[in-house]
Amino acid sequence: MESKAKVSYTNDVLSVHLSGRLDAANAPALSDELTKYKGKPIKNMVFFAKDLEYISSAGIRVIVFAKQRIGENATIYLIGAPETVLDVIRMTGLANFMVIQDSY
Amino acid sequence: MGVYRVPATLDHIEGILDAIETEAAEHGFDRVGISRIRLACEEILVNVANYAYHDEVGEVTVTSGPAAGREGISVAVEDRGIPFDPLAQVPPGTLDLPLSERPIGGLGIHLILAVMDEVHYTRDGDKNVLTMVKYR
Numbered sequence: 001m002e003s004k005a006k007v008s009y010t011n012d013v014l015s016v017h018l019s020g021r022l023d024a025a026n027a028p029a030l031s032d033e034l035t036k037y038k039g040k041p042i043k044n045m046v047f048f049a050k051d052l053e054y055i056s057s058a059g060i061r062v063i064v065f066a067k068q069r070i071g072e073n074a075t076i077y078l079i080g081a082p083e084t085v086l087d088v089i090r091m092t093g094l095a096n097f098m099v100i101q102d103s104y
Numbered sequence: 105m106g107v108y109r110v111p112a113t114l115d116h117i118e119g120i121l122d123a124i125e126t127e128a129a130e131h132g133f134d135r136v137g138i139s140r141i142r143l144a145c146e147e148i149l150v151n152v153a154n155y156a157y158h159d160e161v162g163e164v165t166v167t168s169g170p171a172a173g174r175e176g177i178s179v180a181v182e183d184r185g186i187p188f189d190p191l192a193q194v195p196p197g198t199l200d201l202p203l204s205e206r207p208i209g210g211l212g213i214h215l216i217l218a219v220m221d222e223v224h225y226t227r228d229g230d231k232n233v234l235t236m237v238k239y240r
Contacts, residue, residue: 024150025114054139056146057211084139091218092211
């Protein structure tokens, strides 16, 4: 499944709309896309996950990479994620390091 | 029950993962269970695709079927790459690190161990064999 992630940047907020799967097949493409925003001031990095069905460690790595290299001082938000995704976020310990909400 | 023998590349792996999801549904797993099974299989298959054969393309054989004795699914992943026991590689204590200090590697094996009920590795001649079982 190709990445259907849509990235946008406004008012120091980097928004990433995810859908389908974020896995080994398409995570690298999202990583490349996010790299374009390196150097820009980012207060919040918001991952909109209402339409995301599945995330694997490759997807987790993109989020970790984004925090470590793109938005070092940003607050990470995960919005509207379904249980299948929250399950993985919790298992990898990431739930403690992001703000998880139904809406932004 | 399925036996899939394909080149160990990411695009072939997608097809196997889709087939295993279908089989997991047939075994009665719910949405979260199916995703967890796909996750564990993806982690090991991506490992095989990226590392087992160094720069060459080798084959991976995946055998899936019902778990023995109880409701559930069993998946065996076999490759003829370099000897590699994924269970021996788990780095301790990294999940507690804050996001900014997290090392990028090591997540895959942790996830396999977290979601599957049984995980066994064996080196059989020139083959790595990883068997994973999840009970319903």
